[in-house]
Amino acid sequence: METQSSSPCRYKMPSALVISLSILAAFLAIAGLAAAIFDLxxxxxxxxxxxxxxxRSACWFVGGMTGGAVLWAMVSIVKLQYELALLTQQAIDAKERNATTTGSVAHVDPRELEMLSLIREELAEVNVNLILSDAQxxxxxxxxxxxxxxxxxxxxxxxLEGNQFSQAQAMLDRLAAQVPDSPAVAEYQQRLDAICRASRKADIDTTVVRVKELMAAASFDAAQTTANQLAARYPESPDAADLAEMVRREGEAFLAERRRRMYLEIGHFAELRRWRQxxxxAHKFLDAYPDCSEAELVRAQYAxxxxxxQLEEVRELRxxxxxxxxxxRFPAALDMARDVVSRFPHTAAAD
Structure with missing residues (x-):
């Protein structure tokens, strides 16, 4: 039969404090009542x-009762803090006993133990503050x-040394909230702002170089994505916004120029009577820009x-x-002729 050893309680009822506060509460209440009766x-x-x-008698009575009630409330708070601390300690001990009995710590959640420990420390802090003066x-x-x-x-x-700027800002915000009078708040905020500005400038400069390389290689989609990501990282930076806008304009100009060249290429081949080219x-143009104004002209000329x-190809085959x-080579000539007739049955060469 297994036996469980319970750990000794680390918290004791502050009996002396409770008794003293209770006596003072009763004394104030009785003294206020007695003073009121005596005055009358x-x-x-x-x-x-x-x-x-x-x-005046009413003031004696109310003052005594109020003082007694305040002291009695302090007694209740002390008892409540003791009971909460005791329950917290019992929960921690139960977790530890469970881990020891099962031979594994897998059933113990470290976050729960940490939270219980924090609660225990806060309760101990409250108990200590109750017996301290304002100056203390x-x-x-x-x-x-x-x-x-x-x-x-x-x-x-x-x-800051590890370039963890978000973490540094979070801790700096905590310092400003909890110790607002600390001179380190302004000092480290200035340092952090300067480092962030330098880091942002370096990031923007590097991205500008990368975007220009992509644009030079006609990779405008990748350049636009890179510029948009930079603008999202630094929404307050006009340089990042200008870069994204510049890539958009250059990309539109590039597409317009390419569309113009492809359209002119169709006319160039037609003028040279290189109809298959x-x-x-025309196929490439319609696939790339099916909705532009030039596409309607190409469709009108496509037939x-x-x-x-077809005539050009038939002439070459003929x-x-x-x-x-x-x-x-009559058999080969006959096979090719049959192929021409089957593929181009309505041309003059087929007849």
Whole structure:
């Protein structure tokens, strides 16, 4: 039979504090009531009970009861803090016992243990602050802020050395929120801003060079993507925005020039009566720019270009057939003639 050893409780009920506060609460309540009764009795035996006597007696009573209630609330807070700390410690002990019994720490969530430990520390901090005076609490707060500022500035410096600018900014924001009077806030903010400006400038300069290389290679889509990513990284930078706009304009100009050249190429081949090359160029143009204004003109001329391309091919095949006949290669000539008739049945050469 397995036995479980329970760890000793690390928290004890602050009995002395509870008893002292309870006695003071009862004393204030009784003293306020007694003072009110005594004031009324004395007044009734001497000059009579006047209005101000009643008001003064009421103040004695209310003051005593209020002081007693405040002290009694402090007693309740101390007890509640003790019970919460005890429950937290029991939860931690239960987790540790479970890990020890099963022989594995896989069932223990480190985040839960860390959270419970933080709760335990906060409760202990509250208990300590309850018994400190205002001056003592202020001195303690100053010491804690100094230690926190030293820790955060060390972490910020390390983050800056490692070029972890987002992490450095997050810790700097935490320092400004928790220790707003620290002179390190302005110092490190200036350093971080200067480093970020230099890093941003270097990134922009490198990206500009890369974008120009892509544009020189006619890779305008890749250049536009790269420029847009830069503008997204630095939305406040006019240089990044200007780069993206420049790539867009240059890309549109490049496409317009290429479209113009491809369209002129069709006419050039047609003028030279190289109809098959004109047909190929027309195909490429319509595939690349099917919706432009020039595409309608190409479609209107396409039937003529196609017919002329067929005639051009038939003439070349006819010349090849004649050459085969002259060389007395009649079977090959017959096969080629049949191929011409099957492919171009409506041409004059087929007839």
């Amino acid at each position: 009795v004395v007044a009734s035996l001497t000059d009579g009970i006047a209005l101000f006597i009643i008001v 609490r202020e001195a303690k707060r100053s010491r804690q802020q100094g230690a926190l500022a030293e820790q955060l500035t060390s972490q910020i410096a390390a983050a 004109a047909q190929t160029a 003529t270009i196609r017919d002329n391309a 010349d090849q057939i004649r050459d085969l006949i002259n060389r007395r």
